[in-house]
Amino acid sequence: MLQGCVAPKPSQDLLAPTEAQMKLRSVQTRTFDVKDRQLAMRGVIAALQDLGFIIERANEPLGLVTAARFAEPNYYDVVGVTVTVRQDTAERLTIRANAIYNNKPIDDPKVYQNFFATLERSLFITRE
Amino acid sequence: MAGRTPGVRVIAAALVGASLLLPGCAATPYEWRHDNQWDSRKQIWLSEESQVRLRAAQSRVFDTTDRRRTIEAVVATMQDLGFMVAFLDEELGIVAGKKFEPLERPSIGTDPFYHLYNDTSLLIFTRSYRSWGPFWHRSDLVRLMITVRRRNESQLVVRASAQYYLRAVEDPVPYQKFFHTLEQALVLQGQLVQ
Amino acid sequence: MQTRLFETRDETELLSASAAVLQDLGFQVEESAPETGFLRATKERSAREYGQDITRALVAIVTIPLTLFRSGPIIIPVDLHQKIAAVLIARPINPESTRHEVRIMFYRVVWKGDGIAGESAIPPGMQSMEMLRDPVLYQQFFAKLSKAVFLEAFTL
Numbered sequence: 001m002l003q004g005c006v007a008p009k010p011s012q013d014l015l016a017p018t019e020a021q022m023k024l025r026s027v028q029t030r031t032f033d034v035k036d037r038q039l040a041m042r043g044v045i046a047a048l049q050d051l052g053f054i055i056e057r058a059n060e061p062l063g064l065v066t067a068a069r070f071a072e073p074n075y076y077d078v079v080g081v082t083v084t085v086r087q088d089t090a091e092r093l094t095i096r097a098n099a100i101y102n103n104k105p106i107d108d109p110k111v112y113q114n115f116f117a118t119l120e121r122s123l124f125i126t127r128e
Numbered sequence: 129m130a131g132r133t134p135g136v137r138v139i140a141a142a143l144v145g146a147s148l149l150l151p152g153c154a155a156t157p158y159e160w161r162h163d164n165q166w167d168s169r170k171q172i173w174l175s176e177e178s179q180v181r182l183r184a185a186q187s188r189v190f191d192t193t194d195r196r197r198t199i200e201a202v203v204a205t206m207q208d209l210g211f212m213v214a215f216l217d218e219e220l221g222i223v224a225g226k227k228f229e230p231l232e233r234p235s236i237g238t239d240p241f242y243h244l245y246n247d248t249s250l251l252i253f254t255r256s257y258r259s260w261g262p263f264w265h266r267s268d269l270v271r272l273m274i275t276v277r278r279r280n281e282s283q284l285v286v287r288a289s290a291q292y293y294l295r296a297v298e299d300p301v302p303y304q305k306f307f308h309t310l311e312q313a314l315v316l317q318g319q320l321v322q
Numbered sequence: 323m324q325t326r327l328f329e330t331r332d333e334t335e336l337l338s339a340s341a342a343v344l345q346d347l348g349f350q351v352e353e354s355a356p357e358t359g360f361l362r363a364t365k366e367r368s369a370r371e372y373g374q375d376i377t378r379a380l381v382a383i384v385t386i387p388l389t390l391f392r393s394g395p396i397i398i399p400v401d402l403h404q405k406i407a408a409v410l411i412a413r414p415i416n417p418e419s420t421r422h423e424v425r426i427m428f429y430r431v432v433w434k435g436d437g438i439a440g441e442s443a444i445p446p447g448m449q450s451m452e453m454l455r456d457p458v459l460y461q462q463f464f465a466k467l468s469k470a471v472f473l474e475a476f477t478l
Binding site: 159162168169173182215217220221222267269271275277287289291295 | 334337338342345346348351352353354365367368369370371372373375400401402403404406428430433435447454456459
């Protein structure tokens, strides 16, 4: 669509959220009735490992976990995930997961449902 | 390598030899300086005997229980030896550092890529091959790791392990020299294990 | 395969002993976060293989006639560098934290050298990645770890 030799101009909405992104956010976010953030982080780590991810970073003070997985059998592609654990109130915390395939965000809700199902299981095991 | 008949190896050697004789071959001397093997996954292991030999050469026992002071001395020693301390965990008693030795200097002039080097990005998940240094300088990376662990109620054991030109350093002499410097920093004599 | 359990309260000792075992194998610790039980160690090694040298020589020999069309011989890049990594996580698996789980994953990234195809050079650095799934690798790691912490490693 680019006309002639003019460089493309950023649209006015470049930094405004689109509807698709808002929808994605609700898919990526869950709240849990867990008090202990460290426990939740360990649960996130365990869930990611169960899904075959390699943990790259686990930063407790920031509540941030980054992980990645080689998209085997495709040896050149990487699936990356960033999970943040945020304490909302003393009793509840919010967990948000962002997944990308190489540089492209994954917007399939099934992927996130699968992650949260695994997470629930691993949080449940730790609490017994 | 085991289980292969000598015949196969002779043929292999002949073919490798032939590849070396090819004119304009991509097999540069740089490549030949790297270890060759049948299965590169085997690099994950060190042989059991070299593990035992290395453990003795790399470890010293110190008559102190002051972990903090020992770690501080280790950091000071590493800095004296020109290593940049890239990792330190006091709780686990681990210090790791690295330095770059210009082992792969071009014969004429300088390699401009060498100055673009960003050594903080040694993370593994990057799709750019510049991530681990400019390609021909990756073997310049020297790494050193020290662990400080409690041995018993009155002693600590310090272990050093180094990596040089994509190999584990197995020669005991560099370790002796390292511990000599560390002993001076600690003002303590280290003993060999057992 | 990647997981073992240990009857212990002392997570720090598990992590520290794991680091010692990895040091035994020539790894260098790169990052840790004891508060989440996380440890990553890596080592860089040569990735050359005789088999690939042989393939390259054969391809080069076969493509020598292409020299007549100014496009041969073709030199295919071979594996040259690799970075082997181990990521380890320790975590308590009961509410009293008397039992800990240790999970380790080994993986590697391999980079190829350069090559020649026709009149153009193939730049070095083509990268591939793989998980290491040899069960013996994991068994031996845990055997060494349980020796280092004087505890039996078990699975459920």
